[in-house]
Amino acid sequence: MAxxxxxxxxxxxxxxxxxxxxxxxxxxxxxxxxxxxAAAAVEAFLEAERRQLPLWMPVALAxxxxxxxxxxxxxxxxxxxxxxxxxxxxxVAIPGWIGRVALAxxLLAALGLGIAWARAERVTxxxxxxxxxxxxxxxxxxxxxxxxxxxxxxxxxDPHDPALPPLIRISLRKPPPAAIAAGARIRxxxxxxxxxGPSVPGGYDFARRLWFEGVGATGFTLGDPxxxxxxxxxxxxxxWLESVRVQLTRLLQTQIGGAEGxxxxxxxxxxxxxxxxxxxQDMTDAGLAHIISISGLHIAVVIAVAMVIVRRTLTLxxxxxxxWPVRLISAGTAALVGIGYxxxxxxxxxxxxxxxxxxxxxxxxxAGRAAISLRGIATGAFFILLFRPEALLGPSFQxxxxxxxxxxxxxxxxxxxxxxxxxxxxxxxxxxxxxxxVLVASGCVAEFALAPIALYHFNREGMYGMIANxxxxxxxxxxxxxxxxxxxxxxxxxxxxxxxxxLKHSMAMLVWTAHFVAHWPGAVMRTPTMPLAAYAAFVVGxxxxxxxxxxxxxLGLGPLAVAALVAALARPPDLIVSGDGRHLGVLRADGxxxxxxxxxxxxxxxxxxxxxxxxxxxxxxxxxxxxxxxxACVLLLNRGxxxxxxxxxxxxxxIPRPDMEAQCRAADLVVSERRLPAWCAxxxxxxxxxxxxxxxxxxxxxxxxxxxxxxxxxxxxxWASQVPVWRGKLHDAYHRRxxxxxxxxxxxxxxxxx
Numbered sequence: 001m002a003x004x005x006x007x008x009x010x011x012x013x014x015x016x017x018x019x020x021x022x023x024x025x026x027x028x029x030x031x032x033x034x035x036x037x038a039a040a041a042v043e044a045f046l047e048a049e050r051r052q053l054p055l056w057m058p059v060a061l062a063x064x065x066x067x068x069x070x071x072x073x074x075x076x077x078x079x080x081x082x083x084x085x086x087x088x089x090x091x092v093a094i095p096g097w098i099g100r101v102a103l104a105x106x107l108l109a110a111l112g113l114g115i116a117w118a119r120a121e122r123v124t125x126x127x128x129x130x131x132x133x134x135x136x137x138x139x140x141x142x143x144x145x146x147x148x149x150x151x152x153x154x155x156x157x158d159p160h161d162p163a164l165p166p167l168i169r170i171s172l173r174k175p176p177p178a179a180i181a182a183g184a185r186i187r188x189x190x191x192x193x194x195x196x197g198p199s200v201p202g203g204y205d206f207a208r209r210l211w212f213e214g215v216g217a218t219g220f221t222l223g224d225p226x227x228x229x230x231x232x233x234x235x236x237x238x239x240w241l242e243s244v245r246v247q248l249t250r251l252l253q254t255q256i257g258g259a260e261g262x263x264x265x266x267x268x269x270x271x272x273x274x275x276x277x278x279x280x281q282d283m284t285d286a287g288l289a290h291i292i293s294i295s296g297l298h299i300a301v302v303i304a305v306a307m308v309i310v311r312r313t314l315t316l317x318x319x320x321x322x323x324w325p326v327r328l329i330s331a332g333t334a335a336l337v338g339i340g341y342x343x344x345x346x347x348x349x350x351x352x353x354x355x356x357x358x359x360x361x362x363x364x365x366x367a368g369r370a371a372i373s374l375r376g377i378a379t380g381a382f383f384i385l386l387f388r389p390e391a392l393l394g395p396s397f398q399x400x401x402x403x404x405x406x407x408x409x410x411x412x413x414x415x416x417x418x419x420x421x422x423x424x425x426x427x428x429x430x431x432x433x434x435x436x437x438v439l440v441a442s443g444c445v446a447e448f449a450l451a452p453i454a455l456y457h458f459n460r461e462g463m464y465g466m467i468a469n470x471x472x473x474x475x476x477x478x479x480x481x482x483x484x485x486x487x488x489x490x491x492x493x494x495x496x497x498x499x500x501x502x503l504k505h506s507m508a509m510l511v512w513t514a515h516f517v518a519h520w521p522g523a524v525m526r527t528p529t530m531p532l533a534a535y536a537a538f539v540v541g542x543x544x545x546x547x548x549x550x551x552x553x554x555l556g557l558g559p560l561a562v563a564a565l566v567a568a569l570a571r572p573p574d575l576i577v578s579g580d581g582r583h584l585g586v587l588r589a590d591g592x593x594x595x596x597x598x599x600x601x602x603x604x605x606x607x608x609x610x611x612x613x614x615x616x617x618x619x620x621x622x623x624x625x626x627x628x629x630x631x632a633c634v635l636l637l638n639r640g641x642x643x644x645x646x647x648x649x650x651x652x653x654x655i656p657r658p659d660m661e662a663q664c665r666a667a668d669l670v671v672s673e674r675r676l677p678a679w680c681a682x683x684x685x686x687x688x689x690x691x692x693x694x695x696x697x698x699x700x701x702x703x704x705x706x707x708x709x710x711x712x713x714x715x716x717x718x719w720a721s722q723v724p725v726w727r728g729k730l731h732d733a734y735h736r737r738x739x740x741x742x743x744x745x746x747x748x749x750x751x752x753x754x
Contacts, residue, residue, distance in 0.1 A: 042098055045552060052548055053101065058381040059547070062381075064084065065116045068112070068113045084106045091104075115389050116389040120717065124718060127216040128165055128192055128194045136188070136189050137157070137159045137161060138187050139157035139158055139188070141180060142158055153171070155172065157169075164216075167213075169219075170218070170220055176225060177227065179227055182231060184228075184229065185228040186227055190219050194207075197697075198697060199604060199697060200608060200611045201697060202529050202611075203529070203710070207719040208714075210719070248488075252265040252268060255496065255500050256504045256507065259274075259275060260511065268484060281518070283514045284460075284518075285524045286464065286472075286515075287469055287517075288469065291476055299341065303334045303338045332362075335359055338362075356380050360379065377404055399453055403449055440470070443465075443466030443470060456538075458610065459529060459613060460524055460527075460610065461525050462524060471513055472513055475513075526610070528611065534563045535563070572611065572614075573699035573700055577697060579692055579697040581671060581672055581673035583600055584646075588623065592617065594620045594626070596633060605617050625637070631650065639703045640702060640704070640705075644669065645669075646668065647669070660680065664679070665681070669684055669700070676690075696709055698710070
């Protein structure tokens with residue numbers, strides 16, 4: 001009996017050990033089983049959404065492009081490329097949809113990185129090394145850009161001096177003679193500087209845009225340019241188109257006159273230079289800015305009108321209607337009209353993008369496919385990014401594709417299909433109500449899609465854009481565009497006066513509508529600069545919501561909610577310092593921005609006001625907690641539970657060393673356009689000429705003791721290189737700097753042009 005009991009105990013012990021071993025095996029296998037279930041779920045999801053997967057091809061390509069533009073160093077670019085290729089190789093080893101998606105995503109991301117890098121290297125052009133003051137140049141005019149409505153005139157020049165870049169852009173204070181046009185030779189006294197970087201950290205990078213345009217320097221004239229020789233007679237199709245464009249612009253601006261004439265020219269030739277700043281701002285605040293630039297609306301109207309006219313004309317003849325492919329002929333004719341309109345309007349990137357999308361629609365109609373689809377939009381985006389990757393970072397590209405993609409995705413969803421579905425038995429009032437609901441829904445969808453982009457790029461968004469567009473778009477399509485066509489046709493016959501009268505008053509109605517809506521209470525929402533992480537979450541959430549078809553698309557609402565919360569909690573900087581140290585902006589507790597220099601230009605006031613989310617500016621002299629003299633200001637700011645003392649110089653006159661040293665020692669932060677000596681040592685930060693050469697403009701959050709520098713975002717990209725691409729003897733001969741260390745004074749010898 002004892003031996004039997006012992007055997008039973010031993011068998012029980014072995015059973016316990018076996019059970020413990022099984023539990024241990026199951027615990028080791030649990031992660032593997034969980035991973036397998038997750039992979040199976042992802043595989044099932046991709047199988048269900050396989051028709052949507054091609055829509056993500058331009059997104060993967062864009063991811064590589066964004067990586068090259070956003071990552072700061074070459075080692076990170078190479079690391080991202082290697083990671084993308086590793087993902088592609090991993091996809092080869094994984095079966096099913098997961099492997100295929102990994103392979104395609106990795107290859108496309110690596111391709112996007114490569115084409116962005118290659119494009120930036122391919123457009124490399126000489127740049128100015130440093131500022132050149134008051135020098136005489138002889139140059140050939142490459143292009144003339146008139147913005148009479150904004151009081152701006154620009155010339156793109158090829159200077160006849162090997163010490164200067166082959167393409168420079170100069171601004172004029174008043175309109176030059178008509179003879180100063182493309183091909184003319186001029187002499188002018190100018191001041192030049194290298195292409196400027198962002199005026200505020202995280203702001204628009206002008207140097208990047210000018211890099212891809214090939215512009216090596218910007219500047220302005222000192223006096224009127226002198227015409228040395230007029231432009232040669234136009235030759236070739238491009239010159240002929242340019243002359244026609246100029247003639248049409250002048251015709252409309254003079255025939256119609258005023259802001260209405262400027263708008264009419266913008267509708268036909270894309271030249272919005274005649275639109276006054278106030279009208280432009282009202283159009284923007286009312287959500288009608290897209291009407292000024294030739295884009296999808298104008299291209300769609302011109303192509304639709306051409307197609308309807310040709311189709312209706314051909315169908316009037318029964319023999320042709322029964323034997324000829326009328327639909328194919330009308331679509332082909334409309335395509336040619338759209339291409340011609342694009343060439344006439346100057347073939348700007350938004351216009352080319354719009355006509356490319358319209359051509360895809362026409363090809364779909366010819367083939368009997370759906371006129372507008374997400375695949376067509378994805379195809380257009382893919383090819384634009386393939387040849388112009390820099391377009392991805394521009395607001396024009398983002399606004400255009402966000403609006404179209406969101407609208408198509410919305411009306412391809414089940415609620416959208418129900419709204420668009422027509423029933424033969426519906427009463428006319430039901431059909432009218434359905435069309436009204438579709439119009440309102442379209443406006444809401446477009447506004448929700450475009451608002452984050454507008455707030456990120458422009459720090460402002462019109463709140464009543466949907467209402468203004470309900471009036472502005474039909475008015476433009478049904479009244480303004482026909483009046484424009486009638487004016488141009490009848491002008492050739494000498495009978496343009498009646499049509500021009502109708503056009504002028506219809507344009508005046510559009511201007512009045514924009515002004516009326518833009519001045520409603522709360523018409524404009526202003527926000528400080530949106531964090532990049534919040535904007536990225538908006539983009540990811542929006543793409544997820546638009547590009548999938550099943551219920552999983554609703555998961556995109558999560559990133560959108562997080563992005564909205566982060567953007568709402570973002571705080572503007574307390575201080576902004578310009579890259580040359582001349583300007584200082586301070587955000588007051590009441591939301592206004594105080595400027596160090598009372599006569600700071602409108603441009604910097606506007607850019608900094610947008611970054612801080614305010615439209616009110618005043619001089620630092622008017623601030624109660626600031627003490628200012630002609631040469632410097634002392635400012636006390638209560639931030640983060642303590643008082644910060646800021647000392648800023650605002651002239652180049654020498655401050656005696658004892659006074660200067662005492663101010664530096666008492667200050668937490670010193671700002672100056674001079675190169676300050678080592679003994680000027682504030683408690684925390686010193687932003688003088690030497691420091692700002694390395695950082696560019698800076699934004700400061702005092703409570704967090706945080707500083708953001710503009711050049712940190714530029715990284716090692718070629719347009720941000722601290723070693724200029726171009727160096728010439730002209731700079732040493734005409735530009736000399738001296739420093740008085742004792743007083744920290746900074747002087748410039750302007751010997752040029754004497």
